[in-house]
Amino acid sequence: MVALTALLLLTAAGTAVALMRHPIGRGSEVAKQRLASVSGAGAARSAAAEWVARQVSRSSIIGCDTVVCADLLKAGVPSSDLLVLRSSAQDPLGADVVVATSVLQSLFGTRLRSEYAPVVLATFGHGSATVDVRLVAVDGAAAYKLALRKDLAARQAVGAQLIGNKRIALPAAAEAQLAAGNVDPRLLITLPALAERHPIQVLGFFDRAPRASSGVPLAGVELSGADPQAGLSPRAYLRWLTSFLRSQRSVYRAASVSTATRHGRPVVSIRFTWPTPIGLLH
């Protein structure tokens, strides 16, 4: 593990030095564009690494080129969660998520997007500096897309059922998101268990990843941290709500449960990590 970390850091440093020593003629438009592209690529890589470190499940294996893997290490992702992709002889199927830079695009060609990792979780940067965080389709793109379609249909079906749940108060926008199947199944599954005990008020679903593919659901929700109909004091209601959420295990344990006060009333913000598991709804 130490050796891998050292290797990644050395590679990253080498790449940076190579980029700095790259002959760039002053005043040259081409050189300026190249410099902008290089710095854009670096910024996109860093943003992608930061995002993956914060938002992607720690049980996921992340496929990356050596530079991005070094960025991910710096961002706090353990080296045991990284699959360094160095040659086209490898495939990214051992990973759950791949950070698709131009390096990996050139390694795997069109197969990266069309076969190995057809769904974009998030995109950073523009043009040639674009970095996509992509979901790996272990059984192939066709099977994955089929599973995704089924999952969307299931989310729409249960979303419609939740809309009819009289103990869950929903704003119009949230109802529309539920009906469209745009809400993460872990949230869908958690809400009725909460509502059976006490009424809940959804303030809104949130947390769409930047420029995600259509069909990637919203993985966060804001709930009111108090409900007069529950017959509990605001403090007791908030304690019950956060205790329920923090007692969950494994796939149903939210990545973060935070409380805040907005316009004088408590708000509980719940967010799950990506990727959204497929097949939780039958």
Place this chain on the structure above:
Amino acid sequence: MHPTPRFARFYRLIGLTVLAIGLFGGAAPASASTGSGWLRLAHLSPNTPAVDVYLYSFHNPKALVVVHHVAYGTISGYQKVPTGEYTVAMRKAGAAASTPPVISTTVDIQSGAAYTVAGMGPANGLRLQVLRDRLVTPKGKALVRIIQASLTQHMVTLRAGRSLLARNVPFASVTSYKVVKPGTWVVSARGRTEHTSSEIALTAGSIHTIVVLDNPGDIKLDDLVDAAGSKVAPSGAPATGYGGMAPRPGGQPGSDLPWLALVGAGLLLSVAGVRKATRPAGAHATGGRRPTAIR
């Protein structure tokens, strides 16, 4: 006390009438809106303490299903449950309702379908698995599937007479249904160090789940009848008292509970009428305390 043949016929007639009223009376309002399916719960994780299992309806927060104190080897009778998606969660047996339950899985109850929600695997890897139970057999045949829930025997091979039912079934796994010639068979289960056998009647049109269980210092087989007769829906909950729909205080309009009671009464009268001791399909408790619905 045994009824005379005349009274037996009377009881049977009254029983069947009550049963019909219960079935049709209960089914009509439910199926007009959403319909209902059947569900049973099984605790098949040998080293996991007893649990209380909760099903929370996505649509109707009042349609809460609770089965209390499900211990290893306990398989509840089937319960009639309104269609729709449910979140399945567990609490340690006896834990207060105010303590947070742990969400485990979901089940989508479809009209007329039957399901087993089984707690499988070791305690540290406990998972609730939803099994779709078949209700129809090929004509003149029986169907058998195996649930291997013995932790002491990691692989078990099962035979009905000399015919192989399943070879080397690993712990915490479920086989698909296998078509079997009807008859009374000595079903044997052989693990690495233990073996057991049991005589099981596999009648034509019957569907069985045979569960391999740990028994202190031994293994044993439990035969669950998923359905008997290709047109017979699973039954058991009303007559056995296992679990059940959990009514809210004061009851609720449209509840199936009165109808279930009526169906149960009809079944009991019918059973008394035919003077035949039968075990309701799917009703088994091979270990632990009998679960009850308290809410």
